[in-house]
Amino acid sequence: MRQTVANPMCISDKEFGERIQRTQAAMAGAGLDAILAFSSESEPALVRYYSDYWPSFETTAVLIPATGKPALLIGPESLIFASARTKIPAVLQLMDFRESSQPNYPGSKLPTWADVFKQYPADRLGIAGWHMFPHAIFCNLEKAFTGKAIIDADAVVRSVMITKSKAELDCLREAARISEIGLKAILDNIRPGLTEVQVAGLATAAMLNNGAEATGYPVWCCSGPNSRQAISRPTHRPIQTGEIVQVCVGAKVAGYSSSIGRPLVLGSCDQTLRRFLEVGHDAEEMTIGLLRAGTPASEVAKKVHGFIKDRGYGDTILYGPAHGCGQMECEYPFIETSSTFDLAENMTFNVDIFLSNSERGFRWEDPVIVKNGEAEQLSSLGRGVNVLAV
């Protein structure tokens, strides 16, 4: 039974169908006759992309045959949940997708992998989400699979997902709009003495109250020495006057995740810090300016990292200067000096300048849409060097 979920923004049934068709065309080109696209709670992108189902606790996969309709594979407890969300009517429950507490569900009779392959025979099976596909499931699948090969199909799926449709871009625009509401809640209410978690809570509450379906990732607030963390989580540390407070805020809308990163300084900012921040800010603006269809991604990275090095901060670079965004706040491809692709219209990136020295670090992050001319910027709120009166 399908439930009504009133979504202010969504991807149409037609577009979900087209995604399957485009993937089937790419599979044919790659000599695959089925793809199993796997997802987990923290890596939901692939199954959400193909089915709109968004797993929690249990894992899941979409099985896409060479021709015809796909199937959604789920665990023992997710049937009503998945049925209310999936655009793929065929739903099969397998014990392999149960949650990590691994209940036995005595008495339940679920299909096996052998049943799945009887219904969806394949000779060459591709796994998408290869890097995270569980070995335990792989072993069970391999025992039942009577075809020739099980191989990495990430490249096939990425070729389908890498440029975004109009509806996807609209979701990313809306996610950025709501992320700015979250960021504004911090800019308006942050004060020394609040803990990092409390600051993160301000943005989280504002986004959930204003149209986000969730946060794209747990909101970050990392202050003082914690600002050096390229990946972080907020702690119970109270924020203090005169130090960097790094906030990264992202809303999720219809599966699409945004992120806006800003370093804030409360009350006072010494010249050394201001100079360091200005390099980051200028590198962020520079990267946005360089993102144009036709440009080699590596060229963008080399220019931006060259600029940072020329300003004397080369040893503060960890990665970047941008990464794909869409279903995941950070998804393939990264823009790096080693990148081998050219930018194309309607690729979407989070420009992400993270710099860190031995004392402090910061990130500017802004989502953009690549166009033939200037990139479309989805976030502008507070992109300067923010020294806030407290």
Place this chain on the structure above:
Amino acid sequence: MRQTVANPMCISDKEFGERIQRTQAAMAGAGLDAILAFSSESEPALVRYYSDYWPSFETTAVLIPATGKPALLIGPESLIFASARTKIPAVLQLMDFRESSQPNYPGSKLPTWADVFKQYPADRLGIAGWHMFPHAIFCNLEKAFTGKAIIDADAVVRSVMITKSKAELDCLREAARISEIGLKAILDNIRPGLTEVQVAGLATAAMLNNGAEATGYPVWCCSGPNSRQAISRPTHRPIQTGEIVQVCVGAKVAGYSSSIGRPLVLGSCDQTLRRFLEVGHDAEEMTIGLLRAGTPASEVAKKVHGFIKDRGYGDTILYGPAHGCGQMECEYPFIETSSTFDLAENMTFNVDIFLSNSERGFRWEDPVIVKNGEAEQLSSLGRGVNVLAV
């Protein structure tokens, strides 16, 4: 450089050391001379248990040798983040733990699995988190591993984790206390017209503002037909008078996750619904009463499911009536009719009565600590049949 993280509750360095020692003793009994305990963002339990590090974006593992000190294995971007949190001083970065966008990090030189096994030689290697350990990492590890066998070590680690220490119980008590603050924010402010996400936001904001380090899982609010979902996520559906609104609220404290589940009815409750709810409520109370050290877990499940069947609602049972809780809101072991273990003092469970028919469902959920006599109940707020005036 270790950062100061002011945590109101935490596990002592000494206890982290003891966890390693107890695991090494259990490994010896199981004939293992190393364990690799794997975690991801949505399944952080094992690495948090051994190191206090709590991954995000990148995956991670703790390598525990037969004797001596363990090592924390992380990805390319998590060094400062992990170093600020880990109780394990030895930290190694491997490309295999990078995030799903799979950057190349040109120029970075990280250790390989061969380097790891040179430093930590092993003949029989156990993997904990076996069900989720990525096949891609397994293949790389297998190539570098010169020992005899790589096997499932979940049972070894579970035997160490299954009863909780005083400090762990204190964390769970505090997580339950803060969860009740979240629940109260819903009870005090819920009204028809709010969306499920907005209701979830009320509890999330209250918990983050009152000492939670995060939510234990994304807060659930599922209303009307969505209440039938055993696993769920809130949607943009506005809640309505006279229908079940199911809320599940859990705070996380120092890694320990709580959960309190309550069905609420706004404004009016027909007799059919009240009768159905009363069975669930009575089954919840009955389960809590049955949880005593020495009792076979299967006996609890049989009695409670027998009671629900006797009342005529047997076809509304999906699982249960309780599951382990601790690092994860839902962790091994489940209490099921097929369980083969006896309850022991200081095991911790979420009593979880979920019943659902073709129209609606609900869950009562309450964390408890098993004692030799009556169980210690960590949550009592609003455990009755809640019909709220609106």
